[in-house]
Amino acid sequence: MIGAVLAGGRSKRFGGNKLLYRIDGKPLILHTIERLESANEIEEVVIVASPENAEKLKTFGYQVLVDELLVGPIGGIYTALGLGDAFVTAGDMPRIVPEFVDYIIKYFHKSRKAVCVPRWINGHIEPLHAAYSMGFLDIIEEQLALEEYMIKRAIEKANVCYLTIEKVPFEWRESFFNVNRKDDLRKLGIPEPLV
Numbered sequence: 614m615i616g617a618v619l620a621g622g623r624s625k626r627f628g629g630n631k632l633l634y635r636i637d638g639k640p641l642i643l644h645t646i647e648r649l650e651s652a653n654e655i656e657e658v659v660i661v662a663s664p665e666n667a668e669k670l671k672t673f674g675y676q677v678l679v680d681e682l683l684v685g686p687i688g689g690i691y692t693a694l695g696l697g698d699a700f701v702t703a704g705d706m707p708r709i710v711p712e713f714v715d716y717i718i719k720y721f722h723k724s725r726k727a728v729c730v731p732r733w734i735n736g737h738i739e740p741l742h743a744a745y746s747m748g749f750l751d752i753i754e755e756q757l758a759l760e761e762y763m764i765k766r767a768i769e770k771a772n773v774c775y776l777t778i779e780k781v782p783f784e785w786r787e788s789f790f791n792v793n794r795k796d797d798l799r800k801l802g803i804p805e806p807l808v
């Protein structure tokens with residue numbers, strides 16, 4: 614399955630392009646990609662970028678799709694599904710657990726549902742760590758026509774398989790860690806930059 618890494622955000626909370634921020638000498642997005650591509654079920658990783666970020670991201674040697682919609686993750690997922698079924702993540706997830714990715718993809722194939730997404734017992738879902746089929750494109754198109762851009766709403770309309778997060782190994786939760794603010798770098802053991 615394709616692994617699609619979303620990279621069309623504005624990093625407002627972080628300030629500056631967080632995906633290019635170097636951690637141990639390597640841009641954050643490459644940490645994410647390397648984790649994702651070490652999952653056995655991932656055949657190829659593609660980056661779904663904003664037109665603004667595309668040129669720089671192409672230098673990393675991965676296929677880059679340009680998201681022309683820029684309406685949030687739903688537009689990135691839409692662009693990725695143009696290539697085929699995809700496991701979609703955010704670009705700011707340097708702690709992805711490959712075994713968890715494989716588990717979700719296998720569950721997705723078995724279930725034959727349009728989307729397979731992890732869900733907490735409290736109902737909160739993790740749509741940027743989920744498997745999507747091309748069959749989901751129709752629902753996204755409907756939502757785009759309605760100017761409803763919340764991915765959560767689109768998923769609610771689909772035939773979905775939910776994976777209860779509390780039922781999988783506790784350590785896998787680390788997979789959802791993402792960098793939003795400079796302060797989050799501390800959780801990676803990196804001192805927050807002074808500027």
Ligand SMILES: Nc1nc2c(ncn2[C@@H]2O[C@H](COP(=O)(O)OP(=O)(O)OP(=O)(O)O)[C@@H](O)[C@H]2O)c(=O)[nH]1
Pocket residue numbers: 619620621622623624625626627661662663680682683684685686688689690702703704705741792793
């Ligand atoms: N392709 C694409 N990716 C997006 C879009 N919006 C957000 N993303 C990506 O989705 C992931 C999660 O985004 P957020 O961290 O919630 O948003 P952000 O814009 O990057 O950051 P903030 O401005 O601080 O909210 C990141 O990897 C973003 O690059 C979009 O419109 N298109």
